[in-house]
Amino acid sequence: NAGVMQNPRHLVRRRGQEARLRCSPMKGHSHVYWYRQLPEEGLKFMVYLQKENIIDESGMPKERFSAEFPKEGPSILRIQQVVRGDSAAYFCASSRTGDYGYTFGSGTRLTVV
Amino acid sequence: KQEVTQIPAALSVPEGENLVLNCSFTDSAIYNLQWFRQDPGKGLTSLLLIQSSQREQTSGRLNASLDKSSGRSTLYIAASQPGDSATYLCAVMETSGSRLTFGEGTQLTVNP
Numbered sequence: 469n470a471g472v473m474q475n476p477r478h479l480v481r482r483r484g485q486e487a488r489l490r491c492s493p494m495k496g497h498s499h500v501y502w503y504r505q506l507p508e509e510g511l512k513f514m515v516y517l518q519k520e521n522i523i524d525e526s527g528m529p530k531e532r533f534s535a536e537f538p539k540e541g542p543s544i545l546r547i548q549q550v551v552r553g554d555s556a557a558y559f560c561a562s563s564r565t566g567d568y569g570y571t572f573g574s575g576t577r578l579t580v581v
Numbered sequence: 582k583q584e585v586t587q588i589p590a591a592l593s594v595p596e597g598e599n600l601v602l603n604c605s606f607t608d609s610a611i612y613n614l615q616w617f618r619q620d621p622g623k624g625l626t627s628l629l630l631i632q633s634s635q636r637e638q639t640s641g642r643l644n645a646s647l648d649k650s651s652g653r654s655t656l657y658i659a660a661s662q663p664g665d666s667a668t669y670l671c672a673v674m675e676t677s678g679s680r681l682t683f684g685e686g687t688q689l690t691v692n693p
Contacts, residue, residue: 524679
């Protein structure tokens with residue numbers, strides 16, 4: 469039973485490009501969460517999704533960021549027109565239901581040059 | 582707004598020592614609390630999960646306690662080893678299925 473799979477592990481984008489980060493939850497998990505870890509800072513919640521629904525996006529920046537979790541396929545975190553301040557580690561987590569703890573992926577490290 | 586604080590921010594101990602990491606949270610109305618380990622450049626590994634109705638959980642050399650009324654949790658590591666060196670993160674979930682609020686972590690170094 470594979471864990472939470474995130475890809476790519478490392479992503480380099482030039483300022484103004486788009487970044488797409490993918491997350492496949494553990495088998496049987498229908499809840500997906502995205503967190504961001506800025507350099508030398510703690511993990512901050514971004515968005516919580518279930519299949520085809522955004523449940524809580526209160527941690528998402530108002531512009532340029534979007535997330536989806538389609539009926540088929542992985543969850544996608546999309547960052548448009550990236551800036552240097554978007555450089556961070558982005559972690560995805562999944563859970564079976566809210567009654568259990570989370571399982572985290574290994575993260576995608578985004579570097580904007 | 583929930584805030585989670587971890588003390589100390591960094592800790593360096595000789596191998597074999599028993600140690601305690603502290604976590605406090607401002608809103609005691611939590612659903613559960615989870616301790617994670619993060620190695621440099623890696624993801625998070627779940628260590629222990631304590632439901633709000635529980636007082637403690639144990640796994641091997643690790644023991645986590647929860648005092649919800651005072652807003653505190655401790656992670657006890659017995660007989661520390663160099664392989665325990667990592668950053669330890671405490672996180673609380675306020676309602677079932679909601680976000681986790683993380684502390685800043687305690688960076689632990691166990692010296693051989």
